[in-house]
Amino acid sequence: MLLQHPWVELRELYAFSQVGKHASELYPALDCDMIYKSYNGETESDIYFLALPHGEALQLVPALLQAGKSVIDLSGDFRLKSVIEHEQFYQQTKSPEAVMTYGMPELFGNEIKSVKAISNPGCFATSIILGAAPLLLGSERSLKVQAINCTSTSGISGAGRSSKTELSFSEMSENVRAYKVGVHQHTPEIMQALGTSATTPSFDFTFTPMIGALVRGIYSILHIQLDKPADREEIKQLYRKFYRNAPFVRVCENMTEVKHVYRTNRCDIHIAHTGRSGSLVIVTAIDNLLKGAAGQAVQNMNIMLGIDETTGLS
């Protein structure tokens, strides 16, 4: 994406284990002769994208910021304001200062414009926050969210370029598997972005992540309990209003599918059902590698640079 972005010159690629290899050797689909280097503290570029194992960015970022560089970090290191929740969900301690602006443009676009450090949201978190935000953050909301039960199906690429047996084709073809039920590390950032916290939540939240037999995509089913029955059409208008300036969010008339957002930076949202007891079902779809990761990172960069947020993304 950066290679084709009209305002970006890709200067360096850094790696740990793949140092010395050509980009096109690791990714033959890519026409790119750049060679992965070892990172030794260089600060020649203007913007640094970090996609490191959890904990590593905590070490590298301070020097980059001190050198006046812009940073977009794709790990969980700088997402949580609560060091207690960070420790609970990442099994790592960090200092209270290790927090960056949460890079979800549809919610925090104004803040993103004016900062030099962005913590890019998690993939599941993106699909769930965007599906619930209008109900919890919308200025005209009149319904109270009592509980959200969310089941999300992720493509297998969400686990990275892995060589684990349980992610092999033989294991995952014709399969579905839940994992980390109720304890996934995206839980606290979801609650934080929605204006509450995992520690003292203002509504019950239970999250079941799954991986399915697909490479890309996240499909989230939000079963939401409201304090009173809602009208489907009103909910739709609430969502449309909330996202009226969001170029990548579509509030769809028809059921959304992973296929509809494949290889796009979009988040499709469908108001699927309202029940007489106050139940509400919202379905969202994103491409986990784009709106759920690299695409959103570029969107954040665009906003930081003051250029059209869709540049290089359509």
Place this chain on the structure above:
Amino acid sequence: MLLQHPWVELRELYAFSQVGKHASELYPALDCDMIYKSYNGETESDIYFLALPHGEALQLVPALLQAGKSVIDLSGDFRLKSVIEHEQFYQQTKSPEAVMTYGMPELFGNEIKSVKAISNPGCFATSIILGAAPLLLGSERSLKVQAINCTSTSGISGAGRSSKTELSFSEMSENVRAYKVGVHQHTPEIMQALGTSATTPSFDFTFTPMIGALVRGIYSILHIQLDKPADREEIKQLYRKFYRNAPFVRVCENMTEVKHVYRTNRCDIHIAHTGRSGSLVIVTAIDNLLKGAAGQAVQNMNIMLGIDETTGLS
């Protein structure tokens, strides 16, 4: 399955549109030279399996029962006691007498032993009922179910041998799609089997069915709200006790997967999470074509015949 069953002689195959074709012509994987016939009211066999479009069995069954035949019907025609709910969910009227014993051996095994007509459960219904029954029907239960939010992923074979564009490989590979959110016709039979009803439910129930990029299997995530926090170990023991005589149900220590029940008549159940607010997550897996359809039908036949219920199924 019937061809290999030691106590069954398969006498006739009937069909509508495929009359005159050999079984092995339609299903080359099968070594079977039988020819599909048109059904003209014959009553030479002892047991009749019906797998017809909804509404058709209502016409055929009375004559079979009058002739003293045993019937196992795989449609939804005879599942619901409430003619109102039947009309609401199937858009068809039926008489109040059009009800058969609900063929879920783990719940109604004693009744199945003594009847000649069985209504075989729906595939989604099987995976959900078995996942919730111990909490609602177990003799030693002490927790009250307040709500169940269920998301189920089905293999595409659940839609039958279809030629619909939306079920083509090109549409469904790398895809997931929800449908009939909150209004699926298996809803009332689930409520009925769990001792309540869709019309006047004793707990909130919202159900989101999905199809994923797999041929066989149903994977259900039950997000259950209890009246108070539960202990995971106690829930497990409650389930183990409830299913202690059920040869096809496994209450598993580890996360269950569709792959683990593929081409078996089993239902695997895993107690995945209990939360401090009374939330409980149950995960179940079945093969939709076996425990969710034909396998359960044979299991019912075995019980009706008074032979070991696992005969021909392992």
Place this chain on the structure above:
Amino acid sequence: MLLQHPWVELRELYAFSQVGKHASELYPALDCDMIYKSYNGETESDIYFLALPHGEALQLVPALLQAGKSVIDLSGDFRLKSVIEHEQFYQQTKSPEAVMTYGMPELFGNEIKSVKAISNPGCFATSIILGAAPLLLGSERSLKVQAINCTSTSGISGAGRSSKTELSFSEMSENVRAYKVGVHQHTPEIMQALGTSATTPSFDFTFTPMIGALVRGIYSILHIQLDKPADREEIKQLYRKFYRNAPFVRVCENMTEVKHVYRTNRCDIHIAHTGRSGSLVIVTAIDNLLKGAAGQAVQNMNIMLGIDETTGLS
């Protein structure tokens, strides 16, 4: 592709059965509000892309050409110079004038520059012709091709947006199937483009097409019999020289894969093996919907327009 092409304004979409529908209704992944119209002989646009059932373009094209329009036809109607072969492989008669320039830019780029009517190659044909052309058309070739035995695996999208049962997910997941062995209609255009003919071939050619469990892509294995043993390195240089000005063809050091050309207009070619008896194995990969169809059509349009042939394609 045309929506994003910098030099194209998409004016109209025509259809048969889908008249009146929005493009985004049929293809929700697309952000396009255009409505499919019925074609009534309009000639307002400059260039017409035709993707019609075989035989239909034969009727429509003459009027378009007479009106001075440019035409790129994706059917087989205008590919073959031999009306006898056309009748044999398409079961249709046509007049000897119904021939257009064969739109394979790597072979016939000069001719494409100066014409107004292009017959876009078939998908299998593209992958096979590009894999064999340097041996048969290269100016410095010194080896004689005695036989080509080709096996090609196509993604299922090659069959169009189909609702056939045999292309359903349930049938094609975990499957591979050969069809039209030795009689596929791309045979004569392959022979014609390689400088010979299906009727009086200068080498034996046998072609087995297959569809596999993938949506997009064509992977062709060419088993070529030469008159004498060849050196792999020399073959590679022959290919590199032949394609030195072809921006979309890569002669790869390592084995090519469908994944490497996915969603690109490239053709990857790998010289896989040379045997002591004169055998040679060439492997090629394309995306059947791009280099095998729409991408090559746009490449042809670019050449016809005199602009860079990669415009809108990278």
Place this chain on the structure above:
Amino acid sequence: MLLQHPWVELRELYAFSQVGKHASELYPALDCDMIYKSYNGETESDIYFLALPHGEALQLVPALLQAGKSVIDLSGDFRLKSVIEHEQFYQQTKSPEAVMTYGMPELFGNEIKSVKAISNPGCFATSIILGAAPLLLGSERSLKVQAINCTSTSGISGAGRSSKTELSFSEMSENVRAYKVGVHQHTPEIMQALGTSATTPSFDFTFTPMIGALVRGIYSILHIQLDKPADREEIKQLYRKFYRNAPFVRVCENMTEVKHVYRTNRCDIHIAHTGRSGSLVIVTAIDNLLKGAAGQAVQNMNIMLGIDETTGLS
């Protein structure tokens, strides 16, 4: 398969890296509480199945045979009579005595009956040998095979229970990849079984193995060059006669597919095409884990035991 075989009592499971684990821990789909042990030279069982990395069986087998045990080895260690070819294709030396009866019942059934040591054929080899044998070994053959160009697509399970990145779902979904073109180690056993040798072949043989986006199955396309044109019906009769006593081989009227032999021990063969220049295309399908490995091993065991060769396999 052994657990359900009526004449077998499974006594022990041995392993290297998985010692101490329950079978059902590694294979949750399996209801088997047996624990993998380390092998220390025990000889309590009657028959030993070996599925070891190449070279390991060469060490273990002599002691087992000396102890009077029957052995069925699934590696390549004992397949080749030529120690030169063994060294060339396996990069290992072995003694000329290290040869066992080649366990392909359709060709060597009589010999299998009377021996205690069987070398079970390779999966690709099985699908190719069965597809060509009637032409080369049939008593009534009148056509001379000049060349065989074979392309085989294998399911990914052929690579074992692997954790290699290139076999991950993310890499292999929507992909096809050739490998070891012209140099696969099954080449010499194919030639040997067909009555010739890789070193001094009586016909040209070139083999391109591929893996596709499926778990199980091998689909082989044999492009055969005969000395003169053949009649398709005569070829079919030649094949039918050759396999008239082979319960697992079907010579099919219609195109065979991987799906048709899925989870069976069958080999389906279809005579797909005969050309005027003497070309002949044969298509075969097997399940690589059954007829291509474990199923054929059980078939061999049955023959060695003197019981019906289909026991436990249908």
